[in-house]
Amino acid sequence: MNTVSSTSAIGLPGWTIEPVFDLEPSDRPGYWRATGSDPQFVLIPKAPLRAGWYQVSFLLDADRVQTRRPVFYVDAGEGFTEQGRTSLDCGASSAVAVLMKIEHDVLRLRFDPIDVSGEFLLRDLQIRGLTPAEAAWLALREERDQWGSAAPLRFAAFLAQARRQQDTQGAQAVPDWILAQRLDANAPTRYLRWIRNAESQVPAPAEGGAGVSVIVLPRADIADALAAYASVIGQLGRGDEVLIPRELAAELPQIPDGVLVVDRSDPVLYGLSEASKPFVTWIGPGERLHRDALVIIRDVLDRRPGTKLAYTDEDFIDDTGERHTPCFKPDWDATLLLSQDYPARSVVLDRQWVQSCAATGPVGDAWLYSISLIASETLDRDAIVHIPAVTRHHVHAPGPLFAPLHADALAQEAAMHLALTNWAGKWHAAAEIQAAPLAGLARVLWPVPDGARIDIVIPTRDRVELLKVCVDSLLALTRTPDYTVTILDNGSVEAETLAYFDRICGDPRVRVIRHDVPFNYSAINNHAVAQGDGDFVVLLNNDTEIIDAHWLDELVGLAARPGVGAVGARLLFPDGRLQHGGVILGVGAVEGGVAAHAHMHLSTSDPGYFGRAQFPQAMSAVTAACLCVSRVAFEAVNGLDESLSVAFNDVDFCLRLREAGYINLWTPYATLIHHESASRGYEDTPEKQARFQSEVRTMLSRWHAQLGSDPAYNPNLALTPREFTIDPRRYARRGAA
Structure with missing residues (x-):
């Protein structure tokens, strides 16, 4: 074994460290080579490690940053089990220092530093015991560092809850309470930590490329329209434009370059005939574009020529302006679309293609939903792109399940149902549209072929x-x-x-x-x-x-x-x-x-x-x-x-x-x-x-x-501990598609 890359260079003096699976030393000092996707070290202390709180610190660097998902397993006498599993949040730094609680005296630890094959650096590993007061202080500091600056009001409320725990149950209860919050799959802090990790990098703006026409839909609330407009105007690229209704233009001191005024009042495909850019999208009541939305969208469109329809992930914003309840969507699913308008207004459409759709016949009041149904029937799969990035926020509450991203879903329900009926009549005459017995827009009943055995x-x-x-x-x-x-x-x-x-x-x-x-x-x-x-x-x-x-x-x-x-x-x-x-x-x-x-x-x-x-x-x-x-x-x-x-x-x-x-x-x-x-x-x-x-x-x-890339799932959702939850360490590269 290369002496420089031996286990003695990892750390933990006095412990026995054994590379047991998918591991071999590298020629580079301090580095190891994972020969498979599950590299494992076993760490054996001189004496059993007592139950309690510990700070685990080490230096970990890998060829691909997103593979750094270190996990510890404990063996309390019954072997390594998933019940003894602790995931450690690396964050963006290669220097890791995190809390870990050990529930029972431990004979051995298993350390899985990364989750794919490749080379990685591992050294300076330490495991230090803590008093309850030290653990409480470090736990609160970790929370502050991970999401406090991104959501100060929510962190202040979190801190007040921690103080109440300390006042009523003592300092030893605080780190346990924080740990429970971290493990709660529905805790809003998990999403805030995800935002911090996932949105730390933005694709560089491309020179030229696909421009986007963003059309602000008319609405009764001018303040809402102004806020939507403000979320767009600051991120327009040189090839983009924003179209606004006349009543909104009247509220602006001047009309900046790249802003066009729409005089038409036709609500169907509003503003499409005035748009001039290769792609078009709409922003409706209660919606705001993410600050990096257009950069992310243009980046994907430039890398995916031939795209006719793209759609993105979305989330919601509370009264304090803090984000919650992300809707992380699957790749294009024509079957799910029949029950739920999940693309909603996040769709970005090739302007010429959508104009051709409108020219072939009426699309009705639920026009964007109709366009999505047409896309399922007429576009090749490669022409439809899911962008797994949050590019749109909703200030309204989630809507009904058949249209959770629509502020006006209930008013649109009859029009959406008509769109579905028209879709069946045009492309699937044998299908029967029934009232949905569950929560969807409708149930589509497909016939059993005559004579089928x-x-x-x-x-x-x-x-x-x-x-x-x-x-x-x-x-x-x-x-x-x-x-x-x-x-x-x-x-x-x-x-x-x-x-x-x-x-x-x-x-x-x-x-x-x-x-x-x-x-x-x-x-x-x-x-x-x-x-x-x-x-x-x-x-x-x-x-x-x-x-x-x-x-x-x-x-x-x-x-x-x-x-x-x-x-x-x-x-x-x-x-x-x-x-x-x-x-x-x-x-x-x-x-x-x-x-x-x-x-x-x-x-x-x-x-x-x-x-x-x-x-x-x-x-x-x-x-x-x-x-x-x-x-x-x-x-x-x-x-x-x-x-x-x-x-x-x-x-x-x-x-x-x-x-x-x-x-x-x-x-x-x-x-x-x-x-x-x-x-x-x-x-x-x-x-x-x-x-x-x-x-x-x-x-x-x-x-x-x-x-690791299920198209029916989403790369921003957790693979552990269970599905459809948020793991702050798992996220798609911004703008990936």
Whole structure:
């Protein structure tokens, strides 16, 4: 080993430091090379580290700054577990000094300094014990440094709360209270820390390039219009312009260069005919542009020639002017758009393209929503760009879930519904627009193709009490015609199970196929699918229960749409909470960062993140506990990968479908109960854990690039501890697209 890069150079004199995984010394002094995405040091003190507060400090520098996401794990005698995980916020500096609380006496620590392969510098590591008073002082100083200057009023309120904690419970309660605030996924301070980290750099203004016409919409409140105008005028580039209504121009002492006055009163595509720049966007009541909005937008448009429609993330501002409730959006999702106008007025449109849309027919009062629907039908996917940066603030409260970014959503609801009806009439005459039973604008019901035959595949081994609930509920409730249930018996021996098979085979819709091979979920399902000839295949776990007569109509109707791959159902735990709302890639400590179910444990009435738990939408993956796919798509990717015998075979299958050009969907309108893992249990033996870890490594190796950039998610949202929360250390590069 290179003596300069040895563990002795890291720090912690008297400790034993062992590089145990994905690590080797570099030729550069003080540097290490991460050979994989999970480099790990194990730190062993001379004597157990006592429970309490500690300050951890070190120097950490990496080739890519955003990879510096150091994590500590503690071993209190039961090994390293996710329950003993602490993420450390590096901030922008390579010199790190942060607090860490250890709940129990610790035998060993595991230190993961970065989360991708590459070289990094690590030295001067120290772990220093603190008294409660020292911990309280340092915790408050950290909070002040991280977001106090950006949000002084909110920090003052935070400080007052900390003082009340000290007055009522003593100094030792203060750092614990601050830690709880940091861990609260919904705490507004998390977003303030995110702002500090994510918005520290801005793309340099480009010379020339795509100019933008920003059109200020008319409004009754002139003060609001002036504030919107002020948020635009200070950031106009040489190629930009701002268009304002005549009544606003009357309030200005003079009309600066780059400002045009709109005399028209037509509310549909207001100001478009007067705009002259290559791109156009509108700013409406209660909206303000972010101070760097146009720089960010122009930067992306210059790098993405051919863009016809771009849209951005957004947030809200409270009465004190401080930002909250960010709406971090997915990449373009034509299915989600049918329930929710999530692009809203953040869209930036190619002016000539949108003029051509207006020329082909009326777009109605909900004109921007209509334009988004037209884009889904007429534009290539490469012509639509999501910019994962907050470029617009709303001074109004979030609106209803079908249009949370509209101040006037309720007044627009009828017009939006008409736009959706017109869209169906023009492009999807067979689709039925119904009132939304959940929270969306409407429900679009897609028809099951005439004569469609469906193979429902259920692997099982004994556990007849589960299978009986699954099959009996399916046969009793399902209203979709022409389906066959294939029960693949993987070695059942119990008399009660065999008797149930004999009885159920009397139903012409059911057959039982014996397949005595070692358990391999992928191979068993592939074998069962090969025995049928239906147009559509449904993979169904034996621990599910049908509670909805039209579940199969919904799944097959969606799977029959051109270009659709796998379609997943909404699965509930037996107590009624959500178990599966689609799969988010890269999330989930339990599954090694491969994937996790979205919105787990929410009540069925909880909308989730901006309604995402209530709306049909594209997902990168769905669970095979209930998955529908056309036979053509299933065979196009050769079914499930039999090297993944238990875990992640459904995620891998969905990713291969996506790679082949299909989109995967999740729908809440097909709802089942899932008695999760009741038939096989959890990974609770050394053999199961070894197999599971092998499958994790396979997924990380095969899909590493995709696991950190799920298009159905957002690069500004956390990968840990759970999905749809804010992690101040994870953010997209400003203007990235």
